Amino acid sequence: VLLDFTIGFHVEVKEWDENGMVRWKTFRRQKREWIKFAAACREGEDNSKRNPIARIRSDCEENNPITYSISGVGIDSAPFGIFVVNPRTGEINITSIVDRELTPVFVIRCFAKHSLTGIDMEQPLELRVRVLDINDNPPVFAQTVFTGSVEESSMDNTLVMKIIATDADEPNHLNSKIAFKIESQEPSGAPMFIMNKYTGELHLANYLDREQHSSYTLVVKASDRDGAADGISSLCSCNVKVLDVNDNFPTLAQSSFSASISENSLSSELLRIQALDADEEFSDNWLAEFYFLSGNEDNCFEIVTDRATNQGILRVIKELNYEHLQTRSLLIGVRNVAAFHHSVAHEYQMSGTPITIEVKNVIEPPRFHPSSIVFSVPANTRANYIVGTYTATDEDTGTIASNVV
Template sequence: MAKIVPVLLLFTLASVFAEGDWPSSAELNREKRELLRRSKRRWVLTTIELTEGDTGKFPKCVSRLFNDKESYCIEKNLKCRYTISGEGVNEFPRGIFFVNETDGRVYVTKSLDREERETYHINFNIYDITNNRMDDQLSFDVEVKDLNDNAPKFILPVQNVSMKEIEGQGKLPITVDARDEDKIYTDNSRIKLTVLSQTPAFPLIQLKEIEGTNVARLTTNGCFDYKKDKYYKVLIMATDHGTPQLSSTAVIHINIQDSNNNAPVFTKEQYQAEVDEIVSDVVILKMAVNDADTPHTPAWNAVYKILQGNEEGNYQIETDPNTNEGILKVIKGKDYEKNALNNLLIAVENEEPFAVCGGTSKSEAGRSTVAVAVMVRNLNDPPFFKSSVMSVHHIEESETRKILGKVEANDDETPPNMMRYKLAEDPANWVSVNEQTGEITAVKKMDRESPYVNNSIYTVVIHGIDNGKPPLTATGTVNIHLADINDHTPYLSSKNLHLCTDSDDNSVIVVAKDQDIEPYAGPFTFELLDKGKGVQENWKLGPSNENGVTLVRLKQLANGIYTVPLRIEDKQGLVIEEDLYVQLCDCGKEKVCKALKRQTSGLGGAAIGLVIAGVLLFILLLALCLMCECKEKFYPIQIDPRGEGNQTLIKYNEEGGTFCQAGQTALFTPVIVPQHSANPVSSLPPWSGFRTDEYDSLGTIGHTMSPLQSHQSMWSSHTHTKEGTMKYYRSKSMRTAMERELTMRLCNLAEKEIDYQGYGPRIYTYEGQGSQPHSLDQLSMFNSNHSLHFMADLDSKFNTLGEICQQTMQEKGLKL
């Protein structure tokens, strides 16, 4: 029994209008056509057709499944169960179909849309009560029948197109494309395109369909005219062939653009222009054109060209973008003597190629030409030098009045003898130029080392002037190459060097220079001079190079500045002797001399002895004054009211000063002037501080006397009845004179004892040979301008006192 395949019968009942109704006769005839056909133990049902868009009551029975196993189930009183699966059931889209498991009726749950899905493939089976499949699986297809329910649609319902007017003949660059979603290759999807309307009506716009497609191209039977109509509106309709017919429309907006169908035309038949010769970069003519095309478009913009007469490139023509005029310029000056008249042929055309309706014409049709006559006016041409730069050679320091060379300027309009020459630039005033001949003469000796000379070249500038109106000038440059001579001695690059005594280095490098050049400069020859100062005992010269030599210290020397005389000779034997100053100092890590020791002041033994002697002398003089009688009548002190006030200059920036600085500015103390004194003013000592010219003009009335004169006056009037009264004033005058003298001598002694250890002069620059150092003997206090010869004129008592003091000083070995 297992090998016997039962015969399966399936009756499909279509178009069931109500649940439980049997199919009509039409449906039964359809069932006859839908017979089963065997295929490898599978039974495939023919397609079931369902019309889309059915508006009937749902769910609706569309077929009934039957299997002979159902009879077996009935005989055996068994229950059989039908099932379906597949597209529209349990596969996408789900829930569209279902089956009554008892009687096998198949139902559809909603209206179908062919445009969503055209066919459904469904499988069905029969099972017994134990859920065992009783037969092989069978299948059937459900096809949705198309209705004309979709109108044609344009891909672009609205189009905005811009096109040239010359494109308006024949085919236009515009296409329309429509689609219909109904079933292809049926009347429902076959479309017809037509022009429904157009504005304006001329030229007539039509459609030409592309075979096998729903695409059509717009055509015309004429040309658009931009000057008449600039805008067109075309309405297109698409209609299908279904029942009922459906249609839709599309609109096309056409914007017409101007084309270059009008050539530019010159406003004049010919032009004339004038220009000065040699003049360049100047506008000589403007030419206007007329063009009927739209302004400021490529169809209107003019392009000018010079076709003839500009073979040498003297002229250039440009377009004014605002006015469309042609601007003719001279870019290279024309020579009147060569050509006084130039005939030019100028053409004009548009940026856009010229074209007419129906096709593009020849380029000559869109071009216009005009003749231009350019007159060249004669002007005074400037002269020119045969050579703009001239070179001559000369030896420096040579004798003057030597002709160095000759310059020559040319001018086609000026005879050579009418050309004038003038010196324009001569920084050092070394040369002159002959106004008629152009000869250059040296009027001064030239120095190659002058700051006006650059790389041994001295440059002058000369003008050549013609006799035109106005006169024009040519400029020439003359380079005078100066040959060097040995006119400069070598010299030390630096005269002041230092050597660190706290380092291992015991030598310095001495460098020499020379303003001359090869062969009058280095290499230099160095020689150490002794000059009787023992220099060669302390120093020697080591290895030398082209411009320098090594100075070596032979032994340890105390810190200070040492003068090292050198003899330097250049390559040609020119010699100079110079002193080199070498400072020995402590440097530290910086290799720079440390700061100098601050000056100090003090008194030596001789100075202390002089101070003691001065004090003793002062006590003796004071005692002598006290012995004088006090009975003499004295006269009151008279002070010159015309004298200047006493002033003191105080220095605040003194470094290492001594106490004598204040003492040297002590105030002068007024002294007694007896009324009967007749001593002349000229006898005042130089240190008295009085100006003799004032007293010469004032006479002897009320003049102030020096301490010495006061002293002599007091002794001469010793017998006067007022002697006792004058004692005090004589004593005061003597004390003033002695104090001043002692103060000055003590200060001189103090200055001699200044400690100069570690100090040396710093020479920062040198001009010439310098000055020789002065002897320290000039610092002696014995060269003081304060003369003591006045003490020889004292009376006998003072002489006695002086002898006593001198004897005491001789015993102690002191000298004044």
């Protein structure tokens, strides 16, 4: 047996006839072949001028009547009728505009059947028609408005937020390669942020002071084709809130304070002491905490903070005695409820603000000291016997009261 595959399946068989003579009998089967090609189609264009975009042919048609047919998406599956085939020639034509974002590749199953018997003359052929991308999709942001925050006094290059956008054009292609850029900043001035062109990460570029600007609004542009002039662009807004830190020391509205109170009385609000602080209102960074440095060793006073006004309310919680001390001198300090930020904590200096309290004298009735006394009287005491002496004290002078009835 001789096998030859060069031009087909060639078999020669050696036989002996009835007379014992040797002869060679040859069997030939030509190699069946699908002849095919497929041109790529460009989306959004009339590709019919390139028809036929593909051609199929089986070499079985040399000896048999062949009918060609095709099947698949774009043919007998939605979207229908994009591709048609000439059943006699095997030429495949495109009839309508295609969209790569809907179908990036059309897989066409090709059949060659005997025209009379309908028997498959070949194994089905899979023909792939690639749809070429055009830049017909703009970048799309994941959100219309992005919101982020960053603490004031943060270090340069601190990550603020990440902007996300996608492009429906062909992946890993220039048409879908997005470049980000900050278009504008409000309030304007020195650029406070930088944008990573490829990742969309927004970083801090400058020193932020919340007391100067508490927020920024940025307009960010995303452009495909790596930001080239012929790319398609989209815009979004980014709102950045500057978070407060306790980087401002509280101060008092006056360099000194004074008040007066009558002796032997209490007061729930003797004096209001206004604290000033540039940090965020009503936060612990702004709220004042008052304390005594001197003058309140006997704990006659206390200071509480009015959280609505940030005022210290000086109270008298023990009665004061004019005869003991006519003027009380207090020295107070102020700090915040929150600890000072590490960037300024080392600069804080404890300083006192004086408060002078005048104690007013009032006319006081004589008082007995002690308030009660016991005398012993012998038995059989005669009338007018002096049991003892119990004198009252004039509280204003500290001497024995006169004219006491």
